[in-house]
Amino acid sequence: MSEQRSGNGTARDQRHVVIVGAGMAGVQTAVALREQGFAGAVTLLGAEPHRPYDRPPLSKAVLLGKADGSAFDVDFEALGVTLELGREVTGVRTGDHELDTAAGPVGYDVLVVATGAEPVRLPGTGSDPAVHVLRTLDDAARLRPVLAGQHDVVVVGAGWIGAEFATAAREAGCRVTVVEAAGRPLAEALPAEIAAPMAAWYADAGAELRTHARVRAVEPGAVVLEDGTRLPAGAVVVGIGARPATGWLTGSGIELGAHREVLADAHLRTSRPDVYAVGDCSSFPSGRYQERLLVHHWDNALQGPRTIAANIIGETPAVYDPVPYFWSEQFGRFVQYAGHHRAADTTVWRGDPAGAAWSVCWLRAGALVGVLAVGRPRDLAQGRKLIETGAALDADRLADPARPLKSALL
Incomplete structure (x- = not known):
């Protein structure tokens, strides 16, 4: 490799890359660096004591006791990656190229911020053992006996994670009530006319969905709504969103956005030299959609690291501009979404939303910008x-669910 020097004077083939966060984004960054030929030192710091693991199975197999964990199948030793677990980073001094931890400072030549997101909690319930969130392996372990005991469960929030947990709880035999402040499920993710048909999925699965319902208080054995309704609750699971885990960046000079996410550029570089950010903790400008995107989904944490590795190693900056993608398994349905629909000017339905399989396409100036597929993976x-x-695309041909979606090409 060349002996070109980075901004802090270290030879490129001798640099030390430190990755903070041992989730999907952090692990994949370490893997991508080695796959793309980086020969310098790589250190991966994880705040949790567990071997790095994948999160999607937590709301499914791990939660239901069908699996003990979901550790990544990565041989860190063989890759030459130093893995330090249970080492939480509390701050960073970018001018000194040093991280602060309880066990002492950690120096870096290149820093990758991959700390993900943390769940939003109900105010005043932080120490209540009956109130749960589902983000980590330990969270899933605490919730297992709740499902095994078939308790009455109240789920706060009818977003993606709320629906997935409600699905698992019903499968375990729990009585489930989902309370949602908005008038429909997935209110933050999908337009009203798209999300409204999904409300029927709850009743079909034997779960009760209460919309326009806000929580006033959580009491022993009950959740009290603002209208005075008392819902029996052996356990409460909160799924009202997540926020970037960036509190440790306070005072670092790394620029944050309105949602406290790291503002990365098109190359996933931050406002400070030699610092990159990837995954749930950061946003990036999309040339495809002409706006900044904050994507809290697994595929973003998988794809972004390849761009970061290429930019750390290469001479020509690589641009990150993916088609966002995610999926959710809920109430016996496989729901997939690709793209970004907010700038669309036309909505095209494919199939009956009351049925088992249908999809929705969003167009802008005749081109597809987003697609939601329920039980239609080919779409x-x-x-x-x-x-x-x-x-x-031709919108009339696109609307025929019997025709392949690609047949609508003009």
Whole structure:
């Protein structure tokens, strides 16, 4: 490798890359660096004591006791990656290229911020053992006996994680009530006309969905709503969103956005030299959608690290501009989404939303910008490729669910 020097004077092939956060984004950054030929030192710091693990199974197999964990199948030793677990980073002094931890400072030449997001909690319930969130392996372990005991469960929030937990709780035989402050499930994620049909899924699964319902208080054995309704609750699970885990960056000079996320550029670099950010903790400008995106989904944490590795190693900056993708398994349905629908000017339905399989396509100036598929994985796969190409489509042909989505190409 060349002996070109980085901004702090260290030879490129001798640099020490430190990655803070041992979730998907952090692990994949370490893997991508080695796959792309980086020969310098790589250290991965994780705040949790557990071997790095994947999060999606937590709300499914791990929660239901069908698996003990979901550790990544990565041989860190063979990769030459130093893995330090149970080492929480409390601050960073970017001018000194040093991280602060309880066990002492850690120096770096290049820093990758991959600390993900942390769940939003109900005010005043932080120490209540009956109130749970589901983000970590320890969270899932605490919730296992709740499901095994078939307790009455109140889920606060009808977003993606709330629906997935309600699904698992019903499968375990719990009586489940989901309370949602908005008038429909997935109110923050999907337009009203798209999310409204999904409300029926709860009743079909034997769960009760209460919309326009706000929590006033959590009491022993009950949740009290603002209208005075008391709901029996052996346990309460809160799924009202997540915020970037960036509190440790206070005073670092690393610029944060309105949601306290790291503001990365198109190359996933931050406002400070030699510092990158990836995954749930950061946003990036999308040339495809002409706006800054904050994507809290697994695929973003998988794809972004490849761009970061390329930019750490290479001479020519690589641009990160993906088609966002995520999926959710809820109430016996496989829901997939690709793209970004907010700038669309046309909505096209494919199939009956009362049925088992249907999809929705969003167009802007005749080109596909987003697709939601329920039980139609082929629509999602074809739609994702069409979004990438930006090709013009015929809306009338697109609306025929019997035709492949790609047949709508003009």
